Amino acid sequence: MIEVRNLSKHFGDKKAVDGISFTANDGEILGFLGPNGAGKSTTMNILTGYISSTEGEAIIDGNDILKNPVKAKASIGYLPEQPPLYMDMTVKEYLNFIYDLKKCTLPRNTHIADICRLVKIDNVYKRVIKNLSKGYKQRVGLAQALVGNPNVLILDEPTVGLDPSQIIEIRTLIKKLGRNHTVVLSSHILSEVQAICDKIVVINQGRIVADDTAENLSSSLSGEHKLSVKIDGPSKEVKELIESIPGVKSVTLIAERESYSEFSIESDENTDIRRELFSRMAGRNWYIIELKTSELSLEDIFLRLTMGEKIELKGGKRQ
Amino acid sequence: MTAIFRREFVSYFTSPIGYVFLAIFYCAAGFFFTLSSIQQGTTELNTVFSMMMFVLIVLIPILTMRTFSEEKKNKTEQCLLTAPVTLGAIVFGKFLAAFLVYAMGVLITLVFAVVVAAISTPDWLLVFGNILGLILLGSAFISVGVFVSSLTENQVVSAVLSFAIMVILYLFSAIASIIPVDFIARIFTSLSFLDRYNGFTYGSFDLSNILFFVSVTAAFLFFTVRVLEKRRWS
Numbered sequence: 233m234i235e236v237r238n239l240s241k242h243f244g245d246k247k248a249v250d251g252i253s254f255t256a257n258d259g260e261i262l263g264f265l266g267p268n269g270a271g272k273s274t275t276m277n278i279l280t281g282y283i284s285s286t287e288g289e290a291i292i293d294g295n296d297i298l299k300n301p302v303k304a305k306a307s308i309g310y311l312p313e314q315p316p317l318y319m320d321m322t323v324k325e326y327l328n329f330i331y332d333l334k335k336c337t338l339p340r341n342t343h344i345a346d347i348c349r350l351v352k353i354d355n356v357y358k359r360v361i362k363n364l365s366k367g368y369k370q371r372v373g374l375a376q377a378l379v380g381n382p383n384v385l386i387l388d389e390p391t392v393g394l395d396p397s398q399i400i401e402i403r404t405l406i407k408k409l410g411r412n413h414t415v416v417l418s419s420h421i422l423s424e425v426q427a428i429c430d431k432i433v434v435i436n437q438g439r440i441v442a443d444d445t446a447e448n449l450s451s452s453l454s455g456e457h458k459l460s461v462k463i464d465g466p467s468k469e470v471k472e473l474i475e476s477i478p479g480v481k482s483v484t485l486i487a488e489r490e491s492y493s494e495f496s497i498e499s500d501e502n503t504d505i506r507r508e509l510f511s512r513m514a515g516r517n518w519y520i521i522e523l524k525t526s527e528l529s530l531e532d533i534f535l536r537l538t539m540g541e542k543i544e545l546k547g548g549k550r551q
Numbered sequence: 552m553t554a555i556f557r558r559e560f561v562s563y564f565t566s567p568i569g570y571v572f573l574a575i576f577y578c579a580a581g582f583f584f585t586l587s588s589i590q591q592g593t594t595e596l597n598t599v600f601s602m603m604m605f606v607l608i609v610l611i612p613i614l615t616m617r618t619f620s621e622e623k624k625n626k627t628e629q630c631l632l633t634a635p636v637t638l639g640a641i642v643f644g645k646f647l648a649a650f651l652v653y654a655m656g657v658l659i660t661l662v663f664a665v666v667v668a669a670i671s672t673p674d675w676l677l678v679f680g681n682i683l684g685l686i687l688l689g690s691a692f693i694s695v696g697v698f699v700s701s702l703t704e705n706q707v708v709s710a711v712l713s714f715a716i717m718v719i720l721y722l723f724s725a726i727a728s729i730i731p732v733d734f735i736a737r738i739f740t741s742l743s744f745l746d747r748y749n750g751f752t753y754g755s756f757d758l759s760n761i762l763f764f765v766s767v768t769a770a771f772l773f774f775t776v777r778v779l780e781k782r783r784w785s
Contacts, residue, residue, distance in 0.1 A: 243785075280633040284783045306635035316630035318558070320565045332554030333634045376630070 233258050233414055234279065234384060239288035241274055241438075248274045250438035251288070256431070258383070261410035263429030263446075264418035271438040272418040273313050276388050279416070280310040293383055306334070309382040311390055315373025319362040323353060323372055326361060327379060334380040344379070350405065351375045366393040374402070378409075385409060387417040391424060403428050459497040459506070459525055460486075465518030467493035473512055479503030492521050552636065555644030559618075563652050572614050576656035579606040584663045594667045599660065600681040601752040604745065607692055608717045614652060615696025616710035618645050619775075623704040632783075638776045646697050646772055653689045657682060677754045684751025687764035688744065692717055694771035701778045720744045 234256040241249040249271045256262040264272045277283045279290050281297045281304065290297045295304035318326055327344050336343065348354040351371045356364055361372060370393050377385060390406065391399045406428055409415060419425050425432055426446050434442040434449075442449060463470050467488050474483045479500045487494040499505045506523065513520050563569030580603060587598035622628035631641050660682055667673045699713040700706075724746050727739035740746060747760045 277629075282629055282633050282783070302635045302637060305633055308633065310629075310633045312626065312629045312633075314626045316625075316627040318562070318627055319625070320562060321558075325561075329554055329558045330630070330634075332557070333631070333636065335635060 233293055234262075234416060235291040236275075236279070237289050237291075239275065239278060239290060240286045241271075241278060241283070242286045247438050249278070249285070252435065252438070252440050253288075254433050254440065254443055256414050256416055258414050259411055260431060261406065261415040261417065261429045263425035263432045264416060264435060265420070265422065265425050265432055266418075266435040267420060270435045272435060273388055274438075275435070276310075276312075276386050276416070276418060280308055280386055281305050282310075282312075306380075307383045309377035309380070309385045311373050311377040311385075311387045313388045313392075315369055315376070317361045317369060317372060317376075320360065322360050323348075323357050323364075323375075326372065327375060330376050330379045336380045338381065343381075347375045347378045350378065352401065367395060367398050370394060371398075371402075374405075383413060385413050385415045385417075387415065389419055390417055391419070391421070399424075459499070459509075459523065460494070461497060461509070461520060461524075462492045462494045462522040463513060463518055463520055464492045465513070465516065469516075470513075470518060471495065473516065474509065477505050477508050477512065479505050552640035552644040552647075555631065555636070555641055556647045559645050559648030560651055563614075563648065568613065568617070569652055572610055572652060573656055576606065576610055577659050579603075579610075580656075580659050580663070584666075588663070588667065594671050594673050596660070596663060596667065596673065596678060596681060597752045597754070599663065600685055601749060603660075603685055604688065604721065604748055607689055608714065608721060611653070611689065611692040611696050611717065612699075612710040612713035614649050615693055615700055615713060616706045617700065618649065618697050619701040619779075620704050620706045620709045624706075632779070638779050642697065642772055642775045642779070646694060646768075649693050649697065650690055653693060654686065657685050657689065660685065674754075680754060680756050681751055684748055684760075687751075687761060687768075688748045691744070691764045691767040691771075694768040694775075695720070698771040698775045698778070701775045 234254075236255070237253050239249055239252050240247065252271075252275065254262070264275070266272050274283070278285045279292070279297065281301050284298060292304040293307040295307070297304045318329070321329065324344075327347070328340070331340060331344060345354070348357055351374050353368060353371050353375055356368055361369065364372065370390070374387070374390060377387065387406070391402050394402060403424065406415060406417065410428075410430070417425075417428065429446060432442070432444060432446050432449055433440055467485060470493060471483050471485060474480060474495065474497060481498045481500065483498075484496045485493060486496050497505070497509075509523070510520060563572075580599065583599045583602040583606075584596075587602065588594070588596060619628070622631065632638075660678075664673050664675075664678045695716055696709075696713040699716065700709040703709050703712070720742075721744055723739050723743035727736040727743065730736040730739065747763050750757050750760045
């Protein structure tokens with residue numbers, strides 16, 4: 233479990249992190265989302281005790297990282313932005329070194345072998361790290377974080393440099409780990425955070441701009457009052473018919489194809505027009521080929537939030 | 552600490568640095584031994600030992616230049632500093648590894664003593680006193696080098712800077728002789744590595760000299776810890 237209260241870090245005049253607070257519980261995957269230079273890595277470096285905070289406190293599993301560093305660090309596995317690998321060592325030597333460094337008590341050989349199997353580096357186990365590809369280096373970095381089975385995993389952009397199939401593997405792995413660890417991961421890839429995380433903290437210029445679950449973040453911003461629909465029928469008449477549905481504010485024809493026309497419908501926030509739409513179309517024998525609510529993707533939310541546009545979130549809190 | 556010590560020690564020999572250091576150390580020591588003992592036909596080893604100070608000034612920076620510089624550059628220090636070990640353990644582990652490599656170099660002087668012993672009986676007490684002096688001088692220089700390497704992430708800068716500092720430390724007694732103010736000159740003299748070390752090579756066994764080198768070692772290791780600590784706060 234991680235508790236962060238009012239954390240700040242100043243580099244001279246620059247406020248890299250400016251009074252952020254959040255909590256990540258056991259069995260929770262928290263995603264840290266923000267553009268480059270938002271303060272993601274700085275926050276993670278503070279959490280792991282690599283640098284100190286100017287103000288505020290970070291508590292890892294009940295131990296303050298500044299007051300009780302050795303104990304707090306013992307329950308953290310950290311994968312920094314650039315995996316801290318000793319290039320002149322083999323994977324075997326390196327993981328054994330980390331094992332000793334972290335003063336592990338788990339059975340050495342089986343523990344390390346388990347980790348290697350988990351992140352799929354057992355086939356390069358005896359090779360020198362210098363000669364490994366970037367994807368493998370990243371995975372050795374992840375393996376290093378897992379040594380000692382720490383409660384808290386802090387992963388700074390864990391899927392950088394991996395190919396698409398590896399990304400899926402690692403995401404699946406992180407999800408699996410998230411069941412019994414506290415995982416904090418940072419990313420600027422929105423779909424990644426959306427796919428893995430239970431909770432998302434959006435950070436920009438050192439401040440938290442949103443802190444909520446992935447679903448809440450997108451649903452609260454869009455609601456179900458914006459529909460995108462594809463209908464097989466004469467476009468002009470269809471449009472008129474939709475406009476006659478009570479609650480509809482505006483209808484826009486987006487595209488006209490041979491087999492269907494696509495519309496974007498905006499309705500009152502409180503009325504759900506989908507059933508009415510269906511029955512009216514059915515009555516005229518026009519076919520609804522596709523009907524979906526046009527929720528904002530995290531991309532849109534993210535852009536809006538970080539552009540400083542004022543958006544009231546229904547479900548979550550905004551700071 | 553043992554994990555860091557072991558990794559560091561092994562890495563001296565997975566890279567050329569350990570071999571280069573020992574090879575040059577053995578060559579230089581052998582050269583001085585041949586020149587000052589064998590050529591002169593004496594069993595006296597003191598000259599060898601007093602010449603070794605120059606060798607240390609040149610070689611110790613090579614031994615210590617990468618201690619922290621390389622870690623900083625490759626960001627591997629992140630792994631050490633976020634591990635559940637204290638800064639003191641990290642610094643001491645690294646110091647000990649460099650010290651052990653150095654001690655392996657110093658061992659060659661024991662071989663010289665044995666060679667001398669084949670011809671006549673060396674003054675063993677004097678020999679061991681000298682070896683102790685060399686080891687203490689080396690440990691003080693190594694801690695200076697470790698300290699300097701924590702200041703920069705460039706190994707060349709680290710080596711050159713340590714070399715410069717060691718030369719200045721060596722010149723302390725010369726500096727003292729040109730300072731007209733008496734009490735300042737006395738401070739320089741009492742901090743002179745050369746005078747303190749020569750005490751050993753002259754065959755005098757002075758506890759204050761031993762304490763001096765041990766304190767210098769401890770002080771610079773402490774400074775190194777402070778540098779690492781300070782870096783977290785800036």
